[in-house]
Amino acid sequence: MDSETVTGSGSLSPAQQHGTYELLPFVLDPKNIARFDAGQVIIGDRRQYPFEQSFVTCRTVAEVASAIEGMVTQGSGPWLASVNALRILTSDSPDNPATLMADLQQARDLLVSTRPTNTAMMQRLDQMLSIAKQALATNSDVDYAIAASIDEVLLGIYDDYTLRALAMADLIDDGDGILTNCFGEAGVLLSIAFAARQGKDIIVYAPETRPYFQGAKLTAPSLHEMGIKVNLITDNMPAHIMSERKIQKYVTAADLITLDGHVVNKIGTFQNAISAHAHDIPFFAFAWGRDDSKKQRSDIVIEERDAAEIKLALGTATTIDTISARYPAFDITPPNYVSGVVTVHGVASPYNLESLSTW
Amino acid sequence: MDSETVTGSGSLSPAQQHGTYELLPFVLDPKNIARFDAGQVIIGDRRQYPFEQSFVTCRTVAEVASAIEGMVTQGSGPWLASVNALRILTSDSPDNPATLMADLQQARDLLVSTRPTNTAMMQRLDQMLSIAKQALATNSDVDYAIAASIDEVLLGIYDDYTLRALAMADLIDDGDGILTNCFGEAGVLLSIAFAARQGKDIIVYAPETRPYFQGAKLTAPSLHEMGIKVNLITDNMPAHIMSERKIQKYVTAADLITLDGHVVNKIGTFQNAISAHAHDIPFFAFAWGRDDSKKQRSDIVIEERDAAEIKLALGTATTIDTISARYPAFDITPPNYVSGVVTVHGVASPYNLESLSTW
Numbered sequence: 001m002d003s004e005t006v007t008g009s010g011s012l013s014p015a016q017q018h019g020t021y022e023l024l025p026f027v028l029d030p031k032n033i034a035r036f037d038a039g040q041v042i043i044g045d046r047r048q049y050p051f052e053q054s055f056v057t058c059r060t061v062a063e064v065a066s067a068i069e070g071m072v073t074q075g076s077g078p079w080l081a082s083v084n085a086l087r088i089l090t091s092d093s094p095d096n097p098a099t100l101m102a103d104l105q106q107a108r109d110l111l112v113s114t115r116p117t118n119t120a121m122m123q124r125l126d127q128m129l130s131i132a133k134q135a136l137a138t139n140s141d142v143d144y145a146i147a148a149s150i151d152e153v154l155l156g157i158y159d160d161y162t163l164r165a166l167a168m169a170d171l172i173d174d175g176d177g178i179l180t181n182c183f184g185e186a187g188v189l190l191s192i193a194f195a196a197r198q199g200k201d202i203i204v205y206a207p208e209t210r211p212y213f214q215g216a217k218l219t220a221p222s223l224h225e226m227g228i229k230v231n232l233i234t235d236n237m238p239a240h241i242m243s244e245r246k247i248q249k250y251v252t253a254a255d256l257i258t259l260d261g262h263v264v265n266k267i268g269t270f271q272n273a274i275s276a277h278a279h280d281i282p283f284f285a286f287a288w289g290r291d292d293s294k295k296q297r298s299d300i301v302i303e304e305r306d307a308a309e310i311k312l313a314l315g316t317a318t319t320i321d322t323i324s325a326r327y328p329a330f331d332i333t334p335p336n337y338v339s340g341v342v343t344v345h346g347v348a349s350p351y352n353l354e355s356l357s358t359w
Numbered sequence: 360m361d362s363e364t365v366t367g368s369g370s371l372s373p374a375q376q377h378g379t380y381e382l383l384p385f386v387l388d389p390k391n392i393a394r395f396d397a398g399q400v401i402i403g404d405r406r407q408y409p410f411e412q413s414f415v416t417c418r419t420v421a422e423v424a425s426a427i428e429g430m431v432t433q434g435s436g437p438w439l440a441s442v443n444a445l446r447i448l449t450s451d452s453p454d455n456p457a458t459l460m461a462d463l464q465q466a467r468d469l470l471v472s473t474r475p476t477n478t479a480m481m482q483r484l485d486q487m488l489s490i491a492k493q494a495l496a497t498n499s500d501v502d503y504a505i506a507a508s509i510d511e512v513l514l515g516i517y518d519d520y521t522l523r524a525l526a527m528a529d530l531i532d533d534g535d536g537i538l539t540n541c542f543g544e545a546g547v548l549l550s551i552a553f554a555a556r557q558g559k560d561i562i563v564y565a566p567e568t569r570p571y572f573q574g575a576k577l578t579a580p581s582l583h584e585m586g587i588k589v590n591l592i593t594d595n596m597p598a599h600i601m602s603e604r605k606i607q608k609y610v611t612a613a614d615l616i617t618l619d620g621h622v623v624n625k626i627g628t629f630q631n632a633i634s635a636h637a638h639d640i641p642f643f644a645f646a647w648g649r650d651d652s653k654k655q656r657s658d659i660v661i662e663e664r665d666a667a668e669i670k671l672a673l674g675t676a677t678t679i680d681t682i683s684a685r686y687p688a689f690d691i692t693p694p695n696y697v698s699g700v701v702t703v704h705g706v707a708s709p710y711n712l713e714s715l716s717t718w
Binding site (some may be wrong): 053207213220229232240267310314324325328329331341 | 378409568576580604629672679686
């Protein structure tokens with residue numbers, strides 16, 4: 001990263017300066033992820049995309065929690081939907097401070113319980129609760145304080161996406177085949193878009209990501225929309241494509257990275273990393289903020305979802321009811337399989353993360 | 360293998376002696392795989408199983424070829440369907456020797472072209488053509504000769520399944536979790552059933568096997584029918600389940616094994632073998648006869664199927680039409696990832712296969 005490039009254009013933010021917002025595909029436009037409008041939280045329905053550009057409207061915090069749990073959105077969607085869910089309470093009842101804080105705390109706990117692995121939602125909710133408390137203490141408008149804070153956080157996140165994506169783009173070579181997993185969102189997609197804008201010819205291999213098909217439904221159509229070549233494959237193919245020497249880099253997002261370099265991401269990330277290692281292909285994982293409470297592997301909570309979801313493909317049963325199943329939603333790639341963690345300060349060693357104050 | 364056990368019961372074949380036919384689940388009963396009846400080939404429709412026990416009836420060789428290409432059956436199904444397809448010709452036109460041999464050759468070529476990777480079908484068809492030629496030369500009944508030969512081959516195959524499964528069962532330990540891939544048919548399933556009959560407590564992890572879900576539709580229901588504990592998982596989970604230390608053996612069938620120990624099997628077999636190796640879990644692959652024309656990796660033809668099949672899950676589109684895809688149907692696991700090849704002579708080193716005359 002050249003910090004002069006980032007700060008050298010006067011008032012332009014990194015995201016503005018590098019054209020981030022113009023590059024983003026439909027599903028990653030912040031207003032299509034989740035927004036607050038007239039007392040309701042409007043969440044982009046990733047279950048319907050790319051067949052429909054539809055939205056789920058939530059009138060209560062419980063409805064937002066249910067939408068998150070039901071996979072209406074995922075990745076960065078839950079934090080943005082959940083902080084906006086707080087505004088259902090703050091925009092509605094600004095008059096009773098004591099009740100409001102209790103309600104916000106209850107909302108926070110309900111929302112956090114929906115997806116235990118990715119702690120970004122919890123961190124942002126706690127940040128918003130702290131802002132609400134401060135606003136109440138100073139007799140400020142709580143809803144306005146939270147709304148302003150969401151906007152500020154959002155801009156900061158897209159600036160961070162931009163800084164990380166620029167760092168990763170530098171490591172992508174002309175002619176690279178890139179394997180990803182699930183939906184790497186703005187970090188992964190922008191890094192490829194920036195590299196392509198530098199004139200590099202790139203093709204992405206996107207595993208479909210069972211059971212919810214995020215690779216087929218989000219990653220492949222988003223890359224196609226961005227003008228990037230993409231080949232959809234099933235989740236059992238990455239090592240075979242590697243053996244054909246068609247993959248030179250493996251790049252994913254991460255739902256969580258521990259201070260000692262364990263990468264937690266959508267199930268399948270780990271076995272692709274093992275296959276990449278066996279084929280001398282480097283694996284880069286995008287950081288998503290730092291969580292000081294997640295020091296090591298034993299601090300990770302892997303979400304075990306309802307096994308019934310494994311026995312469905314787009315609503316159709318794949319087997320008979322009597323069959324048992326398992327559905328761990330995430331896996332853990334230890335640092336010995338991680339070539340680099342993509343942070344706002346550049347691509348770092350997974351063994352040197354604790355020394356970086358921000359990721 | 361204790362050869363006395365196999366040969367010590369007078370006229371009983373290994374399959375009879377060890378109760379093989381009683382252990383087999385519905386889909387592996389030979390008459391439910393494919394049979395000839397009144398001028399037609401009746402093929403068990405694995406696309407509908409386990410929801411229906413239905414059959415596809417073929418009146419011509421072209422219909423049998425189309426059914427094989429369309430995945431009505433797979434694994435050992437194609438050879439049994441295709442040799443029975445020859446009887447459509449031999450039972451119908453026994454009078455013109457010259458025409459019959461040309462017709463049989465044409466049928467053989469059409470059938471062989473449907474699935475290029477697994478050469479068992481080609482080997483068996485060539486064997487039947489040789490028998491037909493001999494019968495014509497000696498003025499014998501060609502149809503009778505082929506029918507008798509199919510019966511003989513079939514009995515021999517189930518005896519071989521039994522010998523291999525007994526060898527593998529000896530290596531399965533009480534308390535083992537066993538990962539498989541796709542549908543390992545009689546070899547894999549009998550080895551687990553024999554081990555269970557020895558009082559060993561076993562649980563099988565069955566990846567669903569995209570895009571056709573053979574793991575979900577054939578493996579899991581068949582094991583359940585046989586009274587074996589089974590957990591269905593998606594194809595992106597094996598390494599994570601290994602990291603939980605729940606898998607002690609990885610056991611699959613093989614569509615082809617080269618003389619120098621490369622195991623060709625359903626896509627996904629290779630990456631699971633890499634993950635198994637990284638977790639110190641041995642990988643055993645069942646041999647399926649020896650093909651002297653397949654000496655090394657470069658002799659393997661990997662079937663590349665229509666990529667449109669990847670973009671469907673049980674008939675429903677997983678993405679938009681404009682997305683490109685790849686569908687290599689099989690992959691290749693080199694011998695350094697293979698702990699043992701299960702043959703009729705016991706579990707052999709993948710580096711010592713050429714010395715064994717039969718597998």
